[in-house]
Structures are given as structure tokens and as C-alpha cells.
Amino acid sequence: MGKYEKYEKYEPLQITAMLIALAALGAALKIPGFVPVLPFAMLPATVCAGTAAYFHSKLPKSKKCSPFSRCHPMSFFIVVLLGNVLAFLELAIKLRQG
Numbered sequence: 001m002g003k004y005e006k007y008e009k010y011e012p013l014q015i016t017a018m019l020i021a022l023a024a025l026g027a028a029l030k031i032p033g034f035v036p037v038l039p040f041a042m043l044p045a046t047v048c049a050g051t052a053a054y055f056h057s058k059l060p061k062s063k064k065c066s067p068f069s070r071c072h073p074m075s076f077f078i079v080v081l082l083g084n085v086l087a088f089l090e091l092a093i094k095l096r097q098g
Contacts, residue, residue: 004063010055014073017048021080036094039087046084049077 024041027034034041052073 004059007055007058008063010052010059010073013048013052013055014076017045017052017076017080020045020048036091039084039091042080042084042087046077046080049073049080053077 021042024038024045027041028038053076056073
């Protein structure tokens, strides 16, 4: 089972993405000037979550957890991706208005 060793590292990537997202959101709450750069600060979290979801999809079924379990990375990736897209859209709308 050595060929799946690389893909079994999706959990540290998912935890890293959660920590990056938490740090970025905490900074946005505490530092008012940080809000405009929030979408850019969330990009590493989006990449880590996407990589974790990709690695998870490459594992055989015997090594995967249920899609409805708490450790499945795809749901977190979707949330982070949608949040990042909405943050970029908000920034684009603000820049367009003035």
C-alpha cells in the first residue's frame, strides 16, 4: 500500500487549511484594515482544502471515510471556495462603485 502513502496526508492539509482560515477570519475581525485583503489571505486555505479533497479522492474506498462524516474534506473545500469567491465578488463590487 505504499503507492497511496502520498494521498493519506489529506488530514494534515485539511487541518492546515482550517487553521489558515481561522487565522484570516480572526485577523479580519480584530483588524478593520485587513478586510480588503481577506480574499487574498484565504487563497492558501482554499488551495490546502482543495489539495486535501483531491488527495482524499485518490484513496481507495477501503481507506476513505464516509462522505457524510466530519473528516471528509470535500465539504470544507466547498465552503472555503464559496467564501473566497464571495469575498472576491464583494471586493470587486466595492471597487466598481467607487
